[in-house]
Amino acid sequence: MFMNAAIIGVGQSAYVRRPQPGESTHTFIRDAIVAALQDAEINASEIQGMAVTSFSLAPDTAVDLAWRLGLSLRWLLQDTNGGSSAMNMLGHALRGVETGAASPILVVAGDATGLGGYAKIAANYNIATREHLAPLGHGGPNGVYSLVTTRQMNKYCVTKSDYGHMAIAQRAWAAKNPFAVYRAPLTMEEYLAAPMVADPLTRYDCVPVVAGAQAIVMAHPDRCPRGRAPVRVRAIRNSFNYDNQEGDGLQTGISTFAEELWQTAGARPDDIDVASIYDDYPAMVLAQLNDLGMIADHDLATYARREIGERRVPINTWGGMMSAGQPGGPAGGLNGISEAVLQLQHRAGGRQVKDARVAVTTGYGMTLYRYGGTAAAAILERME
């Protein structure tokens, strides 16, 4: 439990499908930081630490970003763990504030690769991908997770329409998020009729690449703006390369620490009011929920139809990356954390979950070869 560190403010840039001339990863990150500082009522000159992740910051690094932002810091981190980066940075920043290494700390993530830039990243994700997958024309992560999705459908008797319930529910949440790039209602007919991208994944199973950035501000809870509840992290756990790619990819690293996470947090799955589950693909949302112990009897199909489809459990209430957009995997992860904070601070507007007090957030990513190698989860709590 972190007693002296909390999330006190959040901010984001615009999300756009195609960045305009003059817009770059750096400008989107700047916009998110400006918004977060304003939200937290913190002056830029007060910032002592910064954590950043991005697929498209190079050749700049974190210190270049600090320089261009005019931030003189004593704590600096650059994370490279993809869909887990936001969660990873959250943990490091919490410990940084808690131990007095730095406070306040900015945590920021953003990308503006454009579609062509994203395709290059996808083909050169790591050495294994560049040498053994890209030459096959694997289509980036879509090809990898199409195979994982088929495995999940076969093992757990999940149907295509089960995944559709998730896409439709998240689109309904996105309708209430002015930052989401896709907000029009989605029907099951539209979902099932969508063009195939990589069998069995269709268009609405694949996150739309956007340009954008997120930022959160962490500090002592006393620094939270008056009248707003700080958000504390009860517990956070990470996993890296949990099975050496020797499994089937239907479990994530969350399975290695879920029990310890709940125990440390003093909470149970039933306590969760709102969940931000990293949604690069619908199958991986179900896999993470299953690993967290949130799916009774490992019945993924029923959970997708009932708990998600009927919105009995509020999951990815900003629309998730599937509807709001994915500004690179890293920023997509920070989006889920930001949304959980807004929900717990009762500032989520039309999508507010009534009386939300406890949230779970996750990260998943860094496809090593056959599936992702990083995972993380945290239990967040509204402080009164």
Place this chain on the structure above:
Amino acid sequence: MSAGIGIWRCRNCGAGYFPERLLCSRCHGHDFVSARVTEGVVEEITVIRHVLGQTEWQPRRLANVRTVNGPRITVGLRDESEPGTAIELFEEGNAPFGAAKPVP
């Protein structure tokens, strides 16, 4: 085209790897010998029908293959093999491919 797919086998415990590793994840030995796997069984299939930034893309079939005494490998399929099919493995450049074994 060369027959089989090159894998790396731990000299100490015999575990097979693809892609190459630096240490064996089972015994943490660091000495590997080259080996080749020539056959496998198709487990799952996908067809890559659309790729970002590609306007004249031709669909390609990929498969997850369980190799005999070796690791699971993602290969390009050169034919219409379905899950459960035993296939021959081969390399084009460094890339792994497979196709159904010819009927004797």
